[in-house]
Amino acid sequence: xxxxxxxxxxxxxxxxxxxxxxxxxxxxxxxxxxxxxxxxxxxxxxxxxxxxxxxxxxxxxxxxxxxxxxxxxxxxxxxxxxxxxxxxxxxxxxxxxxxxxxxxxxxxxxxxxxxxxxxxxxxxxxxxxxxxxxxxxxxxxxxxxxxxxxxxxxxxxxxxxxxxxxxxxxxxxxxxxxxxxxxxxxxxxxxxxxxxxxxxxxxxxxxxxxxxxxxxxxxxxxxxxxxxxxxxxxxxxxxxxxxxxxxxxxxxxxxxxxxxxxxxxxxxxxxxxxxxxxxxxxxxxxxxxxxxxxxxx
Amino acid sequence: xxxxxxxxxxxxxxxxxxxxxxxxxxxxxxxxxxxxxxxxxxxxxxxxxxxxxxxxxxxxxxxxxxxxxxxxxxxxxxxxxxxxxxxxxxxxxxxxxxxxxxxxxxxxxxxxxxxxxxxxxxxxxxxxxxxxxxxxxxxxxxxxxxxxxxxxxxxxxxxxxxxxxxxxxxxxxxxxxxxxxxxxxxxxxxxxxxxxxxxxxxxxxxxxxxxxxxxxxxxxxxxxxx
Numbered sequence: 001x002x003x004x005x006x007x008x009x010x011x012x013x014x015x016x017x018x019x020x021x022x023x024x025x026x027x028x029x030x031x032x033x034x035x036x037x038x039x040x041x042x043x044x045x046x047x048x049x050x051x052x053x054x055x056x057x058x059x060x061x062x063x064x065x066x067x068x069x070x071x072x073x074x075x076x077x078x079x080x081x082x083x084x085x086x087x088x089x090x091x092x093x094x095x096x097x098x099x100x101x102x103x104x105x106x107x108x109x110x111x112x113x114x115x116x117x118x119x120x121x122x123x124x125x126x127x128x129x130x131x132x133x134x135x136x137x138x139x140x141x142x143x144x145x146x147x148x149x150x151x152x153x154x155x156x157x158x159x160x161x162x163x164x165x166x167x168x169x170x171x172x173x174x175x176x177x178x179x180x181x182x183x184x185x186x187x188x189x190x191x192x193x194x195x196x197x198x199x200x201x202x203x204x205x206x207x208x209x210x211x212x213x214x215x216x217x218x219x220x221x222x223x224x225x226x227x228x229x230x231x232x233x234x235x236x237x238x239x240x241x242x243x244x245x246x247x248x249x250x251x252x253x254x255x256x257x258x259x260x261x262x263x264x265x266x267x268x269x270x271x272x273x274x275x276x277x278x279x280x281x282x283x284x285x286x287x288x289x290x291x292x293x294x295x296x297x
Numbered sequence: 298x299x300x301x302x303x304x305x306x307x308x309x310x311x312x313x314x315x316x317x318x319x320x321x322x323x324x325x326x327x328x329x330x331x332x333x334x335x336x337x338x339x340x341x342x343x344x345x346x347x348x349x350x351x352x353x354x355x356x357x358x359x360x361x362x363x364x365x366x367x368x369x370x371x372x373x374x375x376x377x378x379x380x381x382x383x384x385x386x387x388x389x390x391x392x393x394x395x396x397x398x399x400x401x402x403x404x405x406x407x408x409x410x411x412x413x414x415x416x417x418x419x420x421x422x423x424x425x426x427x428x429x430x431x432x433x434x435x436x437x438x439x440x441x442x443x444x445x446x447x448x449x450x451x452x453x454x455x456x457x458x459x460x461x462x463x464x465x466x467x468x469x470x471x472x473x474x475x476x477x478x479x480x481x482x483x484x485x486x487x488x489x490x491x492x493x494x495x496x497x498x499x500x501x502x503x504x505x506x507x508x509x510x511x512x513x514x515x516x517x518x519x520x521x522x523x
Contacts, residue, residue, distance in 0.1 A: 007401055201387050207345070208446070209375035210402040212367070 008217030015194065015222050023226055026190040030230035030282055031237075033183035034275050038238040040172040040179075041271060051165040054158060061127040061139050062152040069123065069147045077145055078125055084141060086134025091126045095119045122149060132158075180282065187286025191223055195294050202294055212295045219287045227283025231275040238275075239268055298323045298454060298485045299344060304353035306339050313339040315509045317353070321487065323453070326480045328496045329489045331506040337489045340506065341458055344487070345377065346370050358453045375403060378447030378455040378484075382462040384439040386431040386446075392418065393427040396446045403450060417445045421475060437468035441475065448479055455479055457488040461495060473499060 016023045063081070065074055074092055082090045093101075098121040103110040127142070129135055139153040195202070205215050243264050299321040306314040314336045321327050329337050342348045344357055346365055355363045358376040365373060386395050393414055400410045418424050421441040423434075431439055440460060447455055457476060461469035473495055480486045490496060496503055505513035 007404075200385070204385055204387065205398075205402060206371075207374060207379050207385075208399040208402050208450070209371045209373075209377075211371045214402060 005217070007214075008221050011218030012221035012225060015218060016225065022190055022194055023222075026187050026223075026226045026283070026286075027230050027233070029186040029190065030183055030227055030279055031234045033179050033186075033282070034231060034234035034279060035237055037176055037179050037278070038234065038271060038275070040175050041274065042242065042267065044169050044172040045267065045270075047165045047168050051162060054161055055132075058154050058158045059129045059132055059135075061129065061135065061142065063125040063127060063142045064122045064149045064152070065124060066147050066149045067122060071123075073147055074123060074125065077142075077147060080145070081125065081127055081138070081142060084134070084138050086129055086131040087138060088128040088130040091128070093124045093126055095121050095123055098122075098124060180278065183282050184286050184289065187223065187227075187282055188289040190290075191219060191287045192290035194222075195219065195291055199294060215295065216288065216291055219291060220284055223283035223285075223287030224280045225283070227279035227281070228276065229279075230283075231279030234279070235268070235272055235275050238271060239264075242267060298325065298358065299487070300354070300356040301340075301343075302354040302356075304343065304350045304355055306343065306348065306350050312509045314343070314350075314506075317506075317509075317511050319504060319511060319514065321485060323485055324480070324483055326477070326486045326499070326501040327488070328499070328501055328503045329487060329506065330491070330493070330496060330503055331512075335506045336509040337506055338458075339509075341456055341487075341489060344454070344456060345379065346373055375450060376453045378450070378452035380440070380443050380447050380455065380457040380460045382459040384431070384436075384443045384463075386439055386442055388431055391428050391430055392423065392434070392442050395431070395442055396449055399446045399449050413449065414445075417449050418442075420478075421445045435468075436464050437471060440464065440468075440472050444472070444475055444479070448484065452484060454485045454487065457486065459489055459491065461490065461492055466494075469495060470498075 063077070065077070069077075071092070071094075078090045078092060081087060096119065099113070099119050102121065103113055106113065125142075127138060129138065135153060139151050142148055143151045202215055246264055299319075301317045301319045304314055304317045305312070317336075317340070329340060331337055339348070343350055343355060346362055350363060353363070354361065357373065360373065362373055387398070390398065396414045396417060397410045400413065405413075415424060415427060418427055421444055423438055423441045423445070426434060426438060426442070431442070434442070440463075444455075444460075455476070460476070461472055464472060469492065476486055476488065477499070503513065503515045504511060
């Protein structure tokens with residue numbers, strides 16, 4: 001195959017030029033597929049990103065102390081909690097600091113809190129977990145301790161979120177796989193038209209002793225080239241769309257989910273490789289598939 | 298050069314060729330004659346390895362080709378040249394390109410192709426037609442291009458499937474002269490034909506197939522029952 005690379009390249013370009021209509025049809029097909037695919041990619045990556053954030057945020061248990069507990073008493077509880085398995089550290093947060101953190105979270109609206117005459121927040125212990133699986137036990141133990149008012153631990157909620165995000169990711173994967181199959185079929189049908197038009201030529205090539213790779217070479221490169229162009233077009237479109245989306249909804253996402261979306265550049269660099277690899281593979285695979293029948297003996 | 302040893306080929310229950318045994322030596326010129334559907338096409342297809350024999354052993358160009366992998370078939374075909382009744386030239390390529398194409402397949406350098414193709418076209422008497430397209434040529438000229446394409450890679454065997462079938466008498470005879478010339482250069486020629494006048498005039502070996510059996514084989518013009 002490599003011996004005839006020059007020949008294949010030349011033929012591929014000549015063929016693309018001669019069958020402009022066909023090439024453009026394949027080009028659009030692959031571009032469209034990649035765009036839809038990119039959409040699902042964004043969805044998956046962002047969902048994944050948010051899930052990780054959530055996981056990180058919820059690996060803590062907040063143990064609220066009764067108001068009559070002194071700091072010394074709190075320290076006793078702290079020591080016993082930090083000895084439990086799966087606990088990384090326990091930090092004492094007094095009312096004042098709790099209020100500060102609260103204000104930070106409220107951001108621009110923090111001035112509303114200034115109107116409070118007394119600080120309603122309790123002193124608390126913040127338990128950081130190393131193992132989320134131990135969370136339930138740690139929460140239960142702390143709940144039953146003397147001096148503990150209440151325990152806040154969102155494990156069930158976190159599990160629900162994790163399940164939903166897993167579902168979204170699996171769904172997206174199925175859709176992506178389906179799209180890849182569809183685009184291979186579309187491309188293979190388009191290339192098949194080219195191959196059919198050249199059936200006689202292929203037959204004669206075989207009579208003079210051309211190997212299958214010699215015949216396949218130009219068509220394969222043709223498919224790969226179309227795939228490459230399609231991936232570049234799709235990449236450009238996605239970039240424009242995503243940058244715009246970030247501009248429009250980035251802020252809202254921040255407020256709603258208290259977490260940012262994945263950054264444009266990071267997204268694009270990863271997507272570029274996926275698009276190019278997929279585009280070229282779809283083009284190549286489509287070509288090979290369409291030729292299979294014509295190359296037998 | 299070509300040895301059929303008890304070759305049998307069936308299509309389903311229909312026997313196309315039965316226990317065919319024949320030796321064709323290097324440099325032979327053999328006519329394959331017989332009614333339509335007698336098995337001549339099967340004979341040619343077996344040599345070209347378009348089909349596999351069901352029984353027997355087949356040797357072509359010193360090589361046992363009874364069973365070849367898909368990978369080995371192109372190698373075999375490079376030692377064969379083929380000419381068809383309907384010429385089978387590529388209509389969107391010039392005469393030069395049609396012949397050059399057979400060399401490109403073998404990865405010859407453009408420089409070598411540019412030198413050899415005109416020589417062979419000249420040999421076939423169509424040197425001036427190099428830049429024309431097939432539909433600008435007469436039937437006889439097209440067949441000359443086809444022969445040029447078949448012999449450009451110096452095949453050991455030239456297979457001609459009714460090469461004169463679409464040509465008038467005089468043109469047919471010219472083509473026969475060319476095939477004879479190719480044969481004189483040492484290439485074995487196997488030609489399928491219905492044109493008995495040509496067979497008679499040429500006075501070469503005849504192999505007659507009827508109902509899938511070889512019923513007659515004359516060697517050196519002398520009839521010998523097989």
